[in-house]
Amino acid sequence: MARKRKGRDISGWLIVDKPAGLTSTAVVNKVRWALDAKKAGHAGTLDPEATGVLAVALGEATKTVPYITDALKAYRFTVRFGQATNTDDAEGEVIATSEARPSDDEIKEALHGFVGEIMQVPPQFSAVKIDGERAYKRARDGEEMEIEARPLWVEELLLTDRPDADTAVLEMTCGKGGYVRSIARDLGKVLGCHGHVVTLRRLWSGPFEAEQGITLDQIDALARTPELDAHLLPLEVGLADLPELKCTAQGAARLRNGNPGMVVPGDVDYGDEAWASFEGKPLAVGRFKAGELHPSRVFNLAD
Incomplete structure (x- = not known):
């Protein structure tokens, strides 16, 4: 006989402004504990070093998760030119370098090729399954895999800042299943200079915006209180589309x-x-x- 899960039958959405350094699962577990919730899940994984909107569904709201997962999302991210890494972000090992640096106009021109319906190969270190096993587990063992390209809808991709010759800040609006790390990697290839992501923030996801988000420090401070319950959004917000x-x-x-x-x-x-x-x-x-x-x-x- 299955053990009955403890906790409250509480339903709704808690929008978390995720900090860097934690997995999405760790954030969901913190929210479930703080709200003493019987059931919780999230709509769209963020990499551990990424920040921004992580929409956590409680109780019956978990049934609306697919509608947020399928919705458009927006990201702001910084690309470092001149280096490729094995993870396509700053956490990985540098595997190639280049002295070339693109101009602003060259970046803007290259971005046109990443808008619309594109085909994208996920990073070697990603959660996609290869023969039933997560790619990142095989990559950790030093295996290099052929990962099949998959379609991605990119609504918009813009250069918004150029702090220096080595870096560029981009903003992207895209559909389900996009890897920002792959955009940085492939942009570096097109520009002939290599590239990887150094910062990544999800600005909004479907109807949820980062400005709505509650921090983990706030969640800790308000845990198991009515004040934290007051931050919950109703289930139907996830059905806005x-x-x-x-x-x-x-x-x-x-x-x-x-x-x-x-x-x-x-x-x-x-x-x-x-x-x-x-x-x-x-x-x-x-x-x-x-x-x-x-x-x-x-x-x-x-x-």
Whole structure:
């Protein structure tokens, strides 16, 4: 018999401004402890040395994680020219050097090739699976792997600052599955000078912005208090990109049991994905068909 997980049935989102030096999993564990939450997860891993938005979902909000993971995200990062590393960031070993340094105009011109639908090879030190094993585990053993390129949508990639000849600050808006380290590596290759990431910050992810984020010091100070609970955002914030439909009382009863339920028609077409609410509470996500929402996820929120 499975052991029942301890903690509160608490649901919502806590937006953390992640510091450098911690894994995303460590941050989630800290949040779960501080809120005494039974269940928690995050929407989009950040590298240990990266900072910025880490959206932590609690309880029933974990069912909305895919909608944040799939949403556009924005990053600010600094590229160091003249050096390639085995990890494509400053934590790795330098494996190649160059005396060449690009001009601002050369960087801006090269960035055009990284916008739109591009193909990107993840770093050797990444969480992608190769024959069932994480790439970074094999890379730590000194193995060099052929990692298949995968598509990435890049909405925008801009040069925003040039502190010196060795470094450039870029801002990128992209879709799911992007590796900023790969952008820095490949940009260095195109410019003929090598490159790697030295700083990385996620500015926003879907509806969540870094300015909303609470720090780990604040989380420690407010742990297990109502003041920390007050920082929680409601579950439905994670559904900001989907239209909302209001349920009838009968429809709400059916949706709670996982059955199609009647909704008040709204700005959706047949087959569109939407979420349904009743008396201000989110009930389910699903597809709108013939006046009903056919649920794919049902929320079991405590009264």
